[in-house]
Amino acid sequence: MLTIGMFSDTYTPETNGVVTSIVSTAKALRRRGHRVIVVGPAHPEGDEEHPDVFHLRSTSFPFYPGFRLAFPLPAKLVAALPNVPFDVIHAHSFFFIGCLGAYLARMRKLPLFFTYHTRVADYAHYLPMYQRVTKAQAVWISREFSNRCDRVIAPTTGTADLLRSYGVTAPFSILPGGVDLESFGPAGEPPRAIRTARGPVLLSVGRLGKEKNLDMMLRGFAAFAAVQPEARLIVIGDGPHREDLERLAQELGVAASVVFVGALAQEELGAYYRHADVFAFTSVTETQGLVIAEALAHGLPVVAVNCPVTAEIVVGKAGILTPDDPQAFAQSLQTFFEEPREERAARAAAAQRAAAPFGVDALAERLEEEYMQARRDAVAAGS
Numbered sequence: 001m002l003t004i005g006m007f008s009d010t011y012t013p014e015t016n017g018v019v020t021s022i023v024s025t026a027k028a029l030r031r032r033g034h035r036v037i038v039v040g041p042a043h044p045e046g047d048e049e050h051p052d053v054f055h056l057r058s059t060s061f062p063f064y065p066g067f068r069l070a071f072p073l074p075a076k077l078v079a080a081l082p083n084v085p086f087d088v089i090h091a092h093s094f095f096f097i098g099c100l101g102a103y104l105a106r107m108r109k110l111p112l113f114f115t116y117h118t119r120v121a122d123y124a125h126y127l128p129m130y131q132r133v134t135k136a137q138a139v140w141i142s143r144e145f146s147n148r149c150d151r152v153i154a155p156t157t158g159t160a161d162l163l164r165s166y167g168v169t170a171p172f173s174i175l176p177g178g179v180d181l182e183s184f185g186p187a188g189e190p191p192r193a194i195r196t197a198r199g200p201v202l203l204s205v206g207r208l209g210k211e212k213n214l215d216m217m218l219r220g221f222a223a224f225a226a227v228q229p230e231a232r233l234i235v236i237g238d239g240p241h242r243e244d245l246e247r248l249a250q251e252l253g254v255a256a257s258v259v260f261v262g263a264l265a266q267e268e269l270g271a272y273y274r275h276a277d278v279f280a281f282t283s284v285t286e287t288q289g290l291v292i293a294e295a296l297a298h299g300l301p302v303v304a305v306n307c308p309v310t311a312e313i314v315v316g317k318a319g320i321l322t323p324d325d326p327q328a329f330a331q332s333l334q335t336f337f338e339e340p341r342e343e344r345a346a347r348a349a350a351a352q353r354a355a356a357p358f359g360v361d362a363l364a365e366r367l368e369e370e371y372m373q374a375r376r377d378a379v380a381a382g383s
Helices: 017-031 075-083 096-108 120-126 135-146 157-166 214-227 242-251 266-275 290-297 308-313 326-338 341-358 360-382
Strands: 003-007 035-041 053-056 058-060 068-070 088-091 112-115 151-154 172-174 201-205 232-236 258-262 278-281 302-305 319-322
Touching (some): 003 017, 017 035, 017 360, 075 096, 088 096, 096 112, 135 157, 151 360, 201 290, 214 242, 278 290, 290 302, 290 308, 290 341, 302 308, 302 326
Parallel strands (some): 003 035, 112 151, 151 172, 201 232, 232 258, 278 302, 302 319
Antiparallel strands (some): 058 068
């Protein structure tokens, strides 16, 4: 049995792909008999009650609502961390908490893993102009932190290629975040937003940030709704761009056809994945796009903007990849809904096949093997 330390600057009750990946992976590793200790930021609205989840005092990040900045407090907790019998430390960010994990790993001469979850250069617009991190600086930070780790986990081959282009020379493993279907709750009735729809239902899930390219999704949906006026777009998630998106929906004349649900827990989200007709995805800044794998695992075909990440996940008949253009996106939706019922059923089956590599327990087993080998290498190096 290993004692694994996971250090992340984002954690529950925040809802994003990083948090989902950490939570599902930790549960899967615990099912395999390992102890997983998570260190994350504290939240004023309440934190997960778990004996192996530790929260560092934090404050809100003024330029990105919902994100927390942690501090090296409480001092007693930080002082106690070096005494925790970690075998492996896995950083999921390179801000304060991720750096704390890296420091402990180096101080204790432990294997240090790092998952590159976020393309930091695509988030610089949240900082004021005078504090803005340039792309070159973001690349430098990504490269320097990664090269100080024993192994870098890239969720997709495209992400690994990106990091290599940054100059990262540390050993890589391609290991996506996993999907735990049990966490989405039992099958049930369609949610009201779907049950009351009279036409095609599109589903979008994710943080509502400018970098997610959701303006393009709304413009594409508006063009599609001009042909399919009964269509409905359900948007699940929250974020700093929500008011702008709601305003844009009004300007495009589709506000009555777009439902902004807000953030949902996974057990509530499952019903939307199971009963929607198609999953819409327009971001080109992802390292994986875990929500795509979630949709596919529920048998929900995908219409997504073509980029290295979506091309790697949405394979075969599992979906349609489209150029980053509203009219092209609308045409792809029209193509999808004009297909005969048998073709749509084939797409649902293909979606589940495409999701098979993303089962969380199989991925946790692979991660366990990586940890074990790193631990053996560390012991051999010290002997």
